[in-house]
Amino acid sequence: MKLEHSNLSTELSLFCPRRSCLCYQSLDNKITKDGTYTTKSDNVPRQMFYCDGGQHRFSETGYSQLFCKHGSFKEYEQAAKMSCLGISTDGIADVLSKDSRTIATWQLSISKKANIFHEDICLMMTLATFFLQMDELWAYLGKKKKQLWVFIGFEVETRFWINFELGSRTTFTATKLVRKINQYFNLSLLKKPLKITTDKLAAYKNAIESVLDNNDYVYLQIVKKRIKMRLITVKKHFVKGTKDDFTGKSQNTSYIERFNLTLRQRVSYLQRKSLGYCKNKSNFNHLLWINLYDYNYRHYHKSLRFPVVGQKAFRFNKRWNQRTPAMAMGATQEALTWRLLFLVPIRVTH
Numbered sequence: 001m002k003l004e005h006s007n008l009s010t011e012l013s014l015f016c017p018r019r020s021c022l023c024y025q026s027l028d029n030k031i032t033k034d035g036t037y038t039t040k041s042d043n044v045p046r047q048m049f050y051c052d053g054g055q056h057r058f059s060e061t062g063y064s065q066l067f068c069k070h071g072s073f074k075e076y077e078q079a080a081k082m083s084c085l086g087i088s089t090d091g092i093a094d095v096l097s098k099d100s101r102t103i104a105t106w107q108l109s110i111s112k113k114a115n116i117f118h119e120d121i122c123l124m125m126t127l128a129t130f131f132l133q134m135d136e137l138w139a140y141l142g143k144k145k146k147q148l149w150v151f152i153g154f155e156v157e158t159r160f161w162i163n164f165e166l167g168s169r170t171t172f173t174a175t176k177l178v179r180k181i182n183q184y185f186n187l188s189l190l191k192k193p194l195k196i197t198t199d200k201l202a203a204y205k206n207a208i209e210s211v212l213d214n215n216d217y218v219y220l221q222i223v224k225k226r227i228k229m230r231l232i233t234v235k236k237h238f239v240k241g242t243k244d245d246f247t248g249k250s251q252n253t254s255y256i257e258r259f260n261l262t263l264r265q266r267v268s269y270l271q272r273k274s275l276g277y278c279k280n281k282s283n284f285n286h287l288l289w290i291n292l293y294d295y296n297y298r299h300y301h302k303s304l305r306f307p308v309v310g311q312k313a314f315r316f317n318k319r320w321n322q323r324t325p326a327m328a329m330g331a332t333q334e335a336l337t338w339r340l341l342f343l344v345p346i347r348v349t350h
């Protein structure tokens with residue numbers, strides 16, 4: 001059986017999530033809907049399913065990977081939300097009166113789901129145009145001695161955060177980032193040449209040249225010169241293509257720079273001049289995946305809204321149609337919720 005999610009543009013295949021079952025995660029198994037139930041702590045109806053191969057019933061909560069993790073769905077949701085507000089793991093543990101190790105396990109589970117969900121969604125999208133901006137942010141690692149860089153790929157028209165890569169500020173990390181973007185969207189199928197802008201870091205140029213060699217792309221580097229933190233000049237260096245390829249407001253890296261600011265605000269490890277820096281690289285990775293889901297699928301982006309047409313201007317009438325970056329991409333129909341992520345039937349391998 002396939003589950004049609006009203007909010008997602010794609011269908012998802014159901015499978016049996018019970019580890020002890022013979023048909024565990026098998027796709028040639030017949031799964032049927034089998035009633036609903038509610039619990040005292042949570043008034044939202046939950047779906048029951050019947051697994052034909054193993055002949056047992058199971059609840060949709062089986063898909064969550066959060067079973068027996070010492071919390072309720074409400075708490076998982078609160079922890080996820082707080083992770084996207086710049087609150088540290090210890091802070092969340094304090095608010096929810098849990099151990100910080102418990103919160104770290106929740107974050108791990110949620111981030112894995114977010115990661116696989118995002119990759120599945122990206123792999124199903126086909127796009128006509130693509131305007132990529134890339135940039136990197138620094139953060140501390142360990143005892144503030146080491147610097148850690150977060151490389152970010154960003155689609156400008158839809159404000160979609162494509163992916164990120166943690167590592168040193170080298171061609172190696174940049175190549176990993178570009179390779180993944182190419183893998184997600186199959187960029188050779190684009191109808192118009194791929195537009196790219198980055199700053200002057202040579203790592204991007206090397207990465208783009210090695211990965212996108214066979215693709216049709218235009219590439220602009222923005223070279224900013226600063227003296228004592230003050231911006232002196234901005235020069236445009238067209239690596240591939242000319243001025244005419246970059247029409248409108250596209251000869252810049254402003255969009256991703258604004259996005260970096262949003263991210264610094266929301267990820268506690270990226271906040272400057274604070275003690276909440278990163279002590280463990282994998283925790284950082286988890287937090288970024290949780291934030292990626294929050295940013296792309298949950299939040300409306302103000303600049304993506306468009307006016308409601310055919311309605312009289314009246315105080316109580318809805319004036320704007322709001323959109324999330326994923327909606328602008330055509331991946332979802334509505335803003336998604338944390339609950340949807342927890343319960344979405346996606347196979348997570350441990």
Ligand SMILES: [Zn+2]
Nearest residue numbers: 016021051054
């Ligand atoms: Zn089963």
